Amino acid sequence: MMTMKKRIVALLATLLVAATPGQKPPVGPVPAAPTDAAAQPTSSPATPALTAADVGAWLDGYMPATLEAGKIAGAQVAIVKDGAVLFEKGYGYADVGAKRKMDPRQSLMRIGSTSKLLTWTAVMQQVEAGKIDLDADINGYLDFRITPPGRAITINDLMRHQGGFEEGLKDLLATDPKRLKTTERYLKENTRPFLFAAGEAPAYSNYGVALAGYIVQRVSGEPFADYVQRHITGPLGMAHTSFVQPLPPALAGLVAKGYRQSDQAPQPFELVETAPAGSVSATADDMARFMLVHLGDGSWNGVRILKPETVRLMHTPAEVPAPGFDTMAHGFFSMARNGTTVIGHGGDTVVFHTDLNLLPEKGVGIFVSFNSRGERDAVYGARERLFDLFLDRYFPAPPAQTPPAIAGAADDARALVGPYESSRRVETGFISLFYLLQQDGIAANDDGTISVSSIEGKRFREIAKGLWRQIDGTRMLRVTELGGRRTIIDSQNPVGVLQAVPAARNAKMFQLVVGASVAVLLLTILFWPVGWWVRRRHAAGPVATGRVARVRLLTRLAALADLIYLFGWYRVLAPILDTRVEVYNNGLDGTIRLLQVAALIPIAAAAIGIWNIVVNLRQPFGWGVKLRAVLVGLALLGVLWVATIAHLIGWSLNY
Numbered sequence: 001m002m003t004m005k006k007r008i009v010a011l012l013a014t015l016l017v018a019a020t021p022g023q024k025p026p027v028g029p030v031p032a033a034p035t036d037a038a039a040q041p042t043s044s045p046a047t048p049a050l051t052a053a054d055v056g057a058w059l060d061g062y063m064p065a066t067l068e069a070g071k072i073a074g075a076q077v078a079i080v081k082d083g084a085v086l087f088e089k090g091y092g093y094a095d096v097g098a099k100r101k102m103d104p105r106q107s108l109m110r111i112g113s114t115s116k117l118l119t120w121t122a123v124m125q126q127v128e129a130g131k132i133d134l135d136a137d138i139n140g141y142l143d144f145r146i147t148p149p150g151r152a153i154t155i156n157d158l159m160r161h162q163g164g165f166e167e168g169l170k171d172l173l174a175t176d177p178k179r180l181k182t183t184e185r186y187l188k189e190n191t192r193p194f195l196f197a198a199g200e201a202p203a204y205s206n207y208g209v210a211l212a213g214y215i216v217q218r219v220s221g222e223p224f225a226d227y228v229q230r231h232i233t234g235p236l237g238m239a240h241t242s243f244v245q246p247l248p249p250a251l252a253g254l255v256a257k258g259y260r261q262s263d264q265a266p267q268p269f270e271l272v273e274t275a276p277a278g279s280v281s282a283t284a285d286d287m288a289r290f291m292l293v294h295l296g297d298g299s300w301n302g303v304r305i306l307k308p309e310t311v312r313l314m315h316t317p318a319e320v321p322a323p324g325f326d327t328m329a330h331g332f333f334s335m336a337r338n339g340t341t342v343i344g345h346g347g348d349t350v351v352f353h354t355d356l357n358l359l360p361e362k363g364v365g366i367f368v369s370f371n372s373r374g375e376r377d378a379v380y381g382a383r384e385r386l387f388d389l390f391l392d393r394y395f396p397a398p399p400a401q402t403p404p405a406i407a408g409a410a411d412d413a414r415a416l417v418g419p420y421e422s423s424r425r426v427e428t429g430f431i432s433l434f435y436l437l438q439q440d441g442i443a444a445n446d447d448g449t450i451s452v453s454s455i456e457g458k459r460f461r462e463i464a465k466g467l468w469r470q471i472d473g474t475r476m477l478r479v480t481e482l483g484g485r486r487t488i489i490d491s492q493n494p495v496g497v498l499q500a501v502p503a504a505r506n507a508k509m510f511q512l513v514v515g516a517s518v519a520v521l522l523l524t525i526l527f528w529p530v531g532w533w534v535r536r537r538h539a540a541g542p543v544a545t546g547r548v549a550r551v552r553l554l555t556r557l558a559a560l561a562d563l564i565y566l567f568g569w570y571r572v573l574a575p576i577l578d579t580r581v582e583v584y585n586n587g588l589d590g591t592i593r594l595l596q597v598a599a600l601i602p603i604a605a606a607a608i609g610i611w612n613i614v615v616n617l618r619q620p621f622g623w624g625v626k627l628r629a630v631l632v633g634l635a636l637l638g639v640l641w642v643a644t645i646a647h648l649i650g651w652s653l654n655y
Contacts, residue, residue, distance in 0.1 A: 070378030094256035112347025115280035120331025150197030213276020258351030291365035338397035429655030517638030558605035609636030
């Protein structure tokens with residue numbers, strides 16, 4: 001079974017996130033490689049030619065076995081090469097119950113954050129039209145104000161996920177169309193706090209991309225979904241692609257159903273409230289046309305949607321990266337894999353999982369989309385392995401050799417030990433509780449290497465001061481400083497960094513305080529009736545009388561009130577553990593407001609706990625009675641500390 005922490009990571013680290021080679025959530029098993037020889041990377045010195053026949057045989061070996069092993073209902077793949085569709089095919093089922101097979105030309109998939117590539121293409125069309133300046137203050141395009149710390153935010157910042165926004169969960173997904181907000185309403189009602197100044201650090205942001213889509217809508221004078229249909233998907237003949245939610249009647253019956261896993265009931269159609277960031281439904285065949293536009297000169301089949309120089313700009317890194325480090329181009333992830341450039345974007349909703357990767361130097365693109373998470377989130381391993389095997393089969397690279405470690409590497413490794421948190425996080429809302437529970441840990445190994453908890457099974461050796469490289473791999477970690485905090489930059493994650501955790505946000509200490517406080521308070525409530533029964537059975541008098549007895553009673557009531565308060569928050573937060581994100585909308589505001597008012601409980605309880613300690617220490621009681629008073633008082637203080645650190649105490653309904 002998945003641990004609670006892994007469930008949290010699976011949801012909060014992947015929901016509508018970019019999925020790129022090497023930047024996958026640390027959850028779910030990698031399905032075993034199929035035994036069919038066609039599914040294996042070649043062991044021959046000769047590299048197979050990328051032909052329809054060869055890739056078809058290879059995928060026919062890999063996909064069915066992978067879907068069955070991972071309990072994934074279905075998938076579809078499209079591969080383009082040299083200006084034409086080379087191969088496309090559906091595997092498994094678009095509807096398990098009806099036995100409707102996956103059709104890459106008819107079955108619409110929810111492609112999550114891969115939608116962003118269409119949004120950035122729309123942005124660049126407006127740049128060509130002279131209506132958007134990539135380096136201008138975005139406030140010049142909005143009808144409300146964004147007030148960041150430091151300098152103004154630009155479209156370039158949004159394209160690189162460096163707007164500085166904190167993450168958010170409220171209104172991210174919905175299943176009831178009546179609750180679906182327009183992008184304008186979402187942006188104005190769900191403004192995000194800032195963790196960083198613009199351009200200071202990467203922090204992946206769906207809110208930032210939704211802002212960009214809204215700007216296209218405002219400068220073009222057309223609703224965003226209509227704009228994309230008129231200027232991108234319509235001209236390209238992508239008749240089975242739409243940002244519209246719910247889907248138009250002509251397409252609604254064609255959408256593939258989404259599943260947690262293939263042997264379970266289908267999930268409701270997921271409505272993405274940050275629509276420009278992830279609401280597209282599309283087929284592999286349509287996305288093949290989109291890939292061909294970007295692999296070419298901005299046109300396909302005689303239809304031009306971008307100028308050649310605009311295409312080149314979109315594929316060019318906004319900043320020159322350090323050697324071996326991935327970066328962001330203008331909307332695309334840009335990386336080097338097996339000695340060739342790869343640009344792409346992926347995405348995840350709760351049940352749909354997609355990847356689009358282009359190899360511009362080879363004239364090749366590959367799109368894959370799955371309609372299930374799979375057993376134990378197996379889809380993540382299946383998707384990652386598919387692209388890795390594709391590269392190794394058709395564009396192999398020699399085995400990586402790690403340079404030797406520098407002197408002093410062991411000491412440097414020990415200096416890095418500790419908990420770290422991602423720059424993509426929530427700090428100012430009650431959802432921050434879960435980010436406290438998904439911190440990464442860096443450990444120093446006996447051989448002078450380091451390991452990162454979220455990069456399972458990999459060790460890194462220090463090859464230059466502050467630069468660590470994966471043993472027998474090319475992934476690297478660079479140690480730097482940001483805002484006075486030690487910061488780790490992962491070469492395969494250009495949209496986030498890891499920052500050393502302040503002592504007050506240390507996950508292990510937080511869990512220790514939570515566990516100990518709840519245990520003490522539960523025992524306090526449990527022994528309340530037990531003590532009364534024992535005294536009555538033995539005809540013993542009360543331990544305390546008068547003011548001392550009244551304070552003790554208040555302390556027990558405070559313990560009970562704290563437990564009820566924590567249980568109330570548990571009921572609010574529990575849906576996250578089952579990835580039921582759609583419940584986090586305005587309909588929950590009344591409950592959250594009640595719990596925010598109830599913050600008076602842990603405040604008052606802590607004061608009562610201190611009072612009880614003082615009163616009992618002044619009495620001629622034995623050490624056992626005094627120790628019990630101290631422990632209960634500390635537990636009540638612990639609950640107040642937990643509520644403060646997890647931001648359960650606050651007044652904002654924007655989380």
